[in-house]
Amino acid sequence: MQSFGFAIDPRLEDKATEAEKSIKPVVARLNEVLIYNHAKVLNAFQAERVNDYHFNGTTGYGLSDQGRNTLDKVFARVFKTERALVRSQIVSGTHAIALCLYGVLRPGDELLCVTGAPYDTLEELIGIRGEAGGSLRELGITYCQVDLDAGGMPQLDKIAAAIKPQTKMVAIQRSRGYAWRNSVDIAQIKAIIEVVKNVNAQIVVFVDNCYGELVEKLEPTEVGADLVAGSLIKNLGGGIAPTGGYVAGLGHLVELAANRLTAPGIGSAVGASLGINRLLYQGLYLAPLVVGEALRGAVFAAALFASLGFAVSPDYAAERTDLIQAVKLGSPEGMVAFCQGLQRGSPIDAYVLPEPSGMPGYGDQVIMAGGTFIQGATSELSADGPIRQPYCVYLQGGLSYQYVRLGVLLAAQSLLDKGILKL
Numbered sequence: 001m002q003s004f005g006f007a008i009d010p011r012l013e014d015k016a017t018e019a020e021k022s023i024k025p026v027v028a029r030l031n032e033v034l035i036y037n038h039a040k041v042l043n044a045f046q047a048e049r050v051n052d053y054h055f056n057g058t059t060g061y062g063l064s065d066q067g068r069n070t071l072d073k074v075f076a077r078v079f080k081t082e083r084a085l086v087r088s089q090i091v092s093g094t095h096a097i098a099l100c101l102y103g104v105l106r107p108g109d110e111l112l113c114v115t116g117a118p119y120d121t122l123e124e125l126i127g128i129r130g131e132a133g134g135s136l137r138e139l140g141i142t143y144c145q146v147d148l149d150a151g152g153m154p155q156l157d158k159i160a161a162a163i164k165p166q167t168k169m170v171a172i173q174r175s176r177g178y179a180w181r182n183s184v185d186i187a188q189i190k191a192i193i194e195v196v197k198n199v200n201a202q203i204v205v206f207v208d209n210c211y212g213e214l215v216e217k218l219e220p221t222e223v224g225a226d227l228v229a230g231s232l233i234k235n236l237g238g239g240i241a242p243t244g245g246y247v248a249g250l251g252h253l254v255e256l257a258a259n260r261l262t263a264p265g266i267g268s269a270v271g272a273s274l275g276i277n278r279l280l281y282q283g284l285y286l287a288p289l290v291v292g293e294a295l296r297g298a299v300f301a302a303a304l305f306a307s308l309g310f311a312v313s314p315d316y317a318a319e320r321t322d323l324i325q326a327v328k329l330g331s332p333e334g335m336v337a338f339c340q341g342l343q344r345g346s347p348i349d350a351y352v353l354p355e356p357s358g359m360p361g362y363g364d365q366v367i368m369a370g371g372t373f374i375q376g377a378t379s380e381l382s383a384d385g386p387i388r389q390p391y392c393v394y395l396q397g398g399l400s401y402q403y404v405r406l407g408v409l410l411a412a413q414s415l416l417d418k419g420i421l422k423l
């Protein structure tokens with residue numbers, strides 16, 4: 001019994017050993033990207049001459065905050081963009097994305113999503129669900145959508161045909177979100193951008209980069225995206241950033257986003273960093289490592305659950321562009337059992353039993369497993385999903401591969417205990 005105090009069926013342990021054997025070539029391939037991205041991040045630190053003065057915080061307006069301003073430049077180097085805005089005052093990924101949409105779009109403009117339905121929390125913001133005051137729709141900004149095809153690929157012809165004179169922004173979601181679909185990799189993002197810019201070079205191409213950062217060698221901004229956004233309690237916070245989000249892209253677009261965060265005129269010049277700078281730097285420094293651990297965990301989970309007879313997406317050997325591993329359980333009970341098992345592998349709140357419930361921003365009931373140091377930091381190790389067809393859980397994150405391995409085995413054990421998994 002390798003799992004020490006954790007009661008795991010020996011047959012599951014055997015399956016885990018087999019899965020680890022089969023993923024070896026994939027892990028080697030991942031490592032090559034990780035080495036590249038570690039160097040990319042280190043280069044950015046050194047080029048901006050990061051020093052310990054930058055860890056000092058400011059108070060009040062936070063004018064001339066050298067640590068904050070330099071961190072913006074470090075992020076801009078990682079993304080190869082003119083500017084970046086990295087702030088603890090950006091409360092989440094949804095907020096970072098909102099800054100970009102509200103920053104750029106004006107009444108009469110159209111937003112075109114070209115990778116199917118946007119992430120759940122953007123529906124109320126755009127105004128396609130609910131009655132939240134202040135949605136884009138209420139401001140006279142229209143919305144149009146092109147779905148992915150049956151194989152999960154962007155439909156380039158339909159995208160070109162959907163562009164109208166009033167199309168101001170095209171939005172691409174890199175990660176699958178809560179959907180049983182492919183994630184959109186950098187090569188596909190590049191192809192979409194070429195099509196869009198060919199029709200109208202003035203269109204702003206925005207990429208929701210949540211969960212995608214540092215998974216491939218290139219970021220969307222290196223293949224023509226004008227603006228990207230994401231959360232610091234996902235990939236780029238490295239499990240260390242206690243809160244925050246970022247925006248990166250063309251200088252004038254990042255400033256428009258900053259004007260929404262604060263106010264026109266003060267934009268990116270204000271925002272006290274208090275004592276958070278070191279954590280944000282250190283999080284970015286560790287981000288390639290943590291992304292690597294999470295990816296290895298996802299690949300293991302894919303191999304294990306496939307061998308147990310569950311449909312998984314992506315397959316363990318597939319090229320990845322995000323951290324998400326979907327596992328189809330096929331029933332609400334399966335989702336609950338999986339999440340309750342994974343929760344037992346958490347350092348925090350391991351004794352609580354996750355149950356489905358409502359969540360701000362989500363239309364369906366959601367179940368979430370994640371006993372994390374930072375509240376809701378799905379990059380630590382989590383599994384969640386809306387209780388709806390096809391009843392999948394989305395597993396992501398992990399600060400160390402070994403913790404993911406254990407958590408995933410506990411999820412499988414829970415399915416076995418409930419009779420949902422038969423060996």
Ligand SMILES: *Cc1c(COP(=O)(O)O)cnc(C)c1O
Nearest residue numbers: 092093094119175177208210231
């Ligand atoms: C997590 C996520 C978001 C929203 O981020 P929050 O930090 O939860 O607000 C948006 N888009 C995608 C694809 C995500 O994975």
